[in-house]
Amino acid sequence: ERRFHFELHDKKDIFELTLLGGQIAEKKPLRGIRRFEEAIETGFFDDLGVRRLRDTQRAVFGSHSNSIPVKDRRTLHHLGLKPLILIDTNVLINALKDDLLREISSDQYGSLDWTVERSFHMMLLRRSKSDVFVTIPPSAIGEFKHRTKTPDSVLKLFEGVYINHQEWNKIVTPAFLKERVKIILNSFNTWNQSIEVANRNDVELEEFLLKHEMIFEMVDQYKRARSNSAPIRTELNGKEIYPESGDIEIMQDAAGLAKLPLQEIGCILVATRDSDFRLVSRALEERYGFGVISDAQQLNSRI
Structure with a gap:
């Protein structure tokens, strides 16, 4: 999660964020999904970036929704x-x-x-x-x-x-x-x-x-x-x-x-x-x- 926050607040690399968020979700689904929520809410990204984050978040949620x-x-x-x-x-x-x-x-x-x-x-x-x-x-x-x-x-x-x-x-x-x-x-x-x-x-x-x-x-x-x-x-x-x-x-x-x-x-x-x-x-x-x-x-x- 430290790497996620580093990417979010410093590099702001969408690809890395989606990758790291998915990795967090594999171990702790809810925490991973919340990290995507955090990234979307920052206002750092344009419409395309927000859409990619949201699509990944929804895909991760779809995989784990039965446990949340x-x-x-x-x-x-x-x-x-x-x-x-x-x-x-x-x-x-x-x-x-x-x-x-x-x-x-x-x-x-x-x-x-x-x-x-x-x-x-x-x-x-x-x-x-x-x-x-x-x-x-x-x-x-x-x-x-x-x-x-x-x-x-x-x-x-x-x-x-x-x-x-x-x-x-x-x-x-x-x-x-x-x-x-x-x-x-x-x-x-x-x-x-x-x-x-x-x-x-x-x-x-x-x-x-x-x-x-x-x-x-x-x-x-x-x-x-x-x-x-x-x-x-x-x-x-x-x-x-x-x-x-x-x-x-x-x-x-x-x-x-x-x-x-x-x-x-x-x-x-x-x-x-x-x-x-x-x-x-x-x-x-x-x-x-x-x-x-x-x-x-x-x-x-x-x-």
């Missing part, structure tokens, strides 16, 4: 890999609400308020067409279906939003709602594998949750203050302040996927507006190797 878990690929930005984004229930609900507002609106635009929530799910859908893979964890699917069983249950989700009840009752029938729920679920599923490839039982989360007791206590107080009924929480060590079981399962799914050498995947992200994820996002990434995104800006910064 996704969590170790997060800083490798030149391999042409895509993020795999797990969609939480709150994003699905915002997407459904936006969809239904457009359906019952006379101008087909629904709410004209360009909120953070609205821009987030719309950007996720846009990016999912080419830049990222999206999928929905089983627990999020279950909760989404449960909360959208009937038009009346969905109507309660529009707190603080004006709804023309005459139009709602005319358009949002049980059959119509069922079809729109199905469309939303299909829209956020572009990954051709099942999340079940990750084994939740291999992810130990209780110690992590207990370590961040003060944060979850604050989140719990916030959720109780905002809710008319007591929020569903998980009890650990006698304190019922931790994320509900569905959110814990999503954390385990994401952590389990990050441990696998998945094809085409460069990082695992959870798309959510939930403070149970957001306030410990950095700790989750450091400990388990998956990130958390909660708005369009954070999404775009990861691509």
